[in-house]
Amino acid sequence: MNGRRVTVTDIARGCGVSRATVSLVLRGSPLPAAATRAKVEAELKRQGYVYNRAAANLRQRRSSSVALVINDLSNPFFADFAAGVDEALGAAGYVTLLGSTGESPERQQRVLASLMEHDPAGIILSPAEGSDGVSLGQVLGVHVPVLVFNREPSHVRWSASHWDYLALDNRRGAALATRHLLERGHRRIAFFGGHAESSSCRDRRRGYAEAMRATGLEPEPGWFVETAPTRLDAAARTASLFTSRRIPTAAVCYNDAVALGLMLGLGARGLAAGHDFAVTGFDDIPEAAVSTPALTTLATDPRARGRQAAERILERARRPDIGAVRGIAPVRLIIRASSEANIA
Amino acid sequence: MNGRRVTVTDIARGCGVSRATVSLVLRGSPLPAAATRAKVEAELKRQGYVYNRAAANLRQRRSSSVALVINDLSNPFFADFAAGVDEALGAAGYVTLLGSTGESPERQQRVLASLMEHDPAGIILSPAEGSDGVSLGQVLGVHVPVLVFNREPSHVRWSASHWDYLALDNRRGAALATRHLLERGHRRIAFFGGHAESSSCRDRRRGYAEAMRATGLEPEPGWFVETAPTRLDAAARTASLFTSRRIPTAAVCYNDAVALGLMLGLGARGLAAGHDFAVTGFDDIPEAAVSTPALTTLATDPRARGRQAAERILERARRPDIGAVRGIAPVRLIIRASSEANIA
DNA sequence: CTGAAAGCGCTTACAG
DNA sequence: CTGAAAGCGCTTACAG
Numbered sequence: 078m079n080g081r082r083v084t085v086t087d088i089a090r091g092c093g094v095s096r097a098t099v100s101l102v103l104r105g106s107p108l109p110a111a112a113t114r115a116k117v118e119a120e121l122k123r124q125g126y127v128y129n130r131a132a133a134n135l136r137q138r139r140s141s142s143v144a145l146v147i148n149d150l151s152n153p154f155f156a157d158f159a160a161g162v163d164e165a166l167g168a169a170g171y172v173t174l175l176g177s178t179g180e181s182p183e184r185q186q187r188v189l190a191s192l193m194e195h196d197p198a199g200i201i202l203s204p205a206e207g208s209d210g211v212s213l214g215q216v217l218g219v220h221v222p223v224l225v226f227n228r229e230p231s232h233v234r235w236s237a238s239h240w241d242y243l244a245l246d247n248r249r250g251a252a253l254a255t256r257h258l259l260e261r262g263h264r265r266i267a268f269f270g271g272h273a274e275s276s277s278c279r280d281r282r283r284g285y286a287e288a289m290r291a292t293g294l295e296p297e298p299g300w301f302v303e304t305a306p307t308r309l310d311a312a313a314r315t316a317s318l319f320t321s322r323r324i325p326t327a328a329v330c331y332n333d334a335v336a337l338g339l340m341l342g343l344g345a346r347g348l349a350a351g352h353d354f355a356v357t358g359f360d361d362i363p364e365a366a367v368s369t370p371a372l373t374t375l376a377t378d379p380r381a382r383g384r385q386a387a388e389r390i391l392e393r394a395r396r397p398d399i400g401a402v403r404g405i406a407p408v409r410l411i412i413r414a415s416s417e418a419n420i421a
Numbered sequence: 422m423n424g425r426r427v428t429v430t431d432i433a434r435g436c437g438v439s440r441a442t443v444s445l446v447l448r449g450s451p452l453p454a455a456a457t458r459a460k461v462e463a464e465l466k467r468q469g470y471v472y473n474r475a476a477a478n479l480r481q482r483r484s485s486s487v488a489l490v491i492n493d494l495s496n497p498f499f500a501d502f503a504a505g506v507d508e509a510l511g512a513a514g515y516v517t518l519l520g521s522t523g524e525s526p527e528r529q530q531r532v533l534a535s536l537m538e539h540d541p542a543g544i545i546l547s548p549a550e551g552s553d554g555v556s557l558g559q560v561l562g563v564h565v566p567v568l569v570f571n572r573e574p575s576h577v578r579w580s581a582s583h584w585d586y587l588a589l590d591n592r593r594g595a596a597l598a599t600r601h602l603l604e605r606g607h608r609r610i611a612f613f614g615g616h617a618e619s620s621s622c623r624d625r626r627r628g629y630a631e632a633m634r635a636t637g638l639e640p641e642p643g644w645f646v647e648t649a650p651t652r653l654d655a656a657a658r659t660a661s662l663f664t665s666r667r668i669p670t671a672a673v674c675y676n677d678a679v680a681l682g683l684m685l686g687l688g689a690r691g692l693a694a695g696h697d698f699a700v701t702g703f704d705d706i707p708e709a710a711v712s713t714p715a716l717t718t719l720a721t722d723p724r725a726r727g728r729q730a731a732e733r734i735l736e737r738a739r740r741p742d743i744g745a746v747r748g749i750a751p752v753r754l755i756i757r758a759s760s761e762a763n764i765a
Numbered sequence: 766c767t768g769a770a771a772g773c774g775c776t777t778a779c780a781g
Numbered sequence: 782c783t784g785a786a787a788g789c790g791c792t793t794a795c796a797g
Contacts, residue, residue: 094783098782127538131540135476136775153497170535172535173518196473477792480773
């Protein structure tokens, strides 16, 4: 609870060698004689020495941390992603600097500015909704490798940027869900939920529309319903699905939260999801498996995405010359009861 | 993507003052003249200076980080706790060093050793199951403030320790759930799930037993069923509840995961939770509200616990003399359909 | 009010 | 194989 910390100088004095020798032993150099090494190691243990990595990093002009900035840790998708990042960074001897933004771009700026002062070897950023690429560019500067996960900030000129981008295969995922509903005989299928400006929503809508058109169907404007990507708002906007001229029999939802909300909203209208109306989600959050009915959705393996992001950023930190990359992560359709309604 | 970073020396040269003056401006000292300050600030902006907090910390012998070690980030309870910690640390100008252990005590030792090298101002530790207080004491040393969250490692002599402890009010929570079932007329109530060695399970069992005895009922040995604290194992062990001489009509479960597993297991036996058998959980994870039936449980507000832990550790970092404290956080009973079965 | 000098805990050429 | 010296980027008495 007090007292100076033990330094290399203490160890050097304690066993009659120079600080340089202690440092060589600490770093596992082959130079020191075996006897010297043993003597130093005993002294390290005896005094309870703890390496000061900040001092070493300063001298070596390197960094042993990577910053991870997450828009919403209480979303299990991002929590799993964070767990994957930390796992891979830890295995590589790096430490994770965590920052959470609560979906606020202003807070995100502050958090990033603070993290930058800690000289991270790289930044993994899952941007807050409404993030602006220009503001981000200002805090992040041009020296640190950056990987943007999951959604695109506005005003980023990717071609001129040194930022990596890693996203789910939103387009293909939505297409898989749509084709699944088409195969079960549905023809009037809505795309429900999400903010149309967000990049992930755009991509999912696109995959949905392409799958529809590939079957010769043209999605009607009334089949696109916007909502906040939350259960509550989705439930509240359920009615919008039933005002169009040709009422849908199924909906591809923006994500699982929206799908669960829609199922609640359907229930309130006396309709049972999976029975009177088919529903699919996106993300495969843990609740999807236990809802009633269980939710057909797209599994994204966020933990593996986290590991992938961490490995990529470490590679860029090691070799700053390699170019930026756009990565698309696969998704997998999980069929459950919510899409069983066979109305056609 | 390259180039030396800008230092106080660059700024000092760039506007013709000494490094000391730049430092004073950076730290907001009133000493420099307004004109000097303005000149320096313009130069900082012009060159895109980024403060090197590690260097400053080294010189000032202080730390601007707190380590947060979590056993399982993919558990929403801990993810929310982590979000609360990060929120409060960020507001105080500290950065969160994240470490996750995946419930492995060995990995926990490595993670803690690595984090200690980064000289955190304090450590918030949610210990992996099976953690040993002696091993922990070895890595953590005696200089850094430590707050242990949620469960007690074995072999900790709290009276001689400088570690804070923060736990939920497990005993009272289980008593609340038990009394609720008693009020609905149940008399044969089991305590289902959890590992009996874990401190949280012991405390919850105790609260349950006390509430039973307060009503003049003695829990039978067959009413205590151990399981891993997971849905899967709980479902598998459901049968154990139905082998005792006096078969229970209700169960107080160790946590929500166990309760959800028990509800699955009941279903497999043709019994409907909330109808033929009453069930309560613990934690109020998001799934509790959407399961069928919705789960009666104890809300613990993990995010507020996180903020509380962060504030406590920062206070101890500021005032190393204040003593260690055992904190008990309140829990709140949330009544939903799963406990409605009224068999008595 | 400003500047020269020393030092936080390390590492790394460079002598010996 | 080992040691003395310089330096990473900052801050802080101490002179002036």
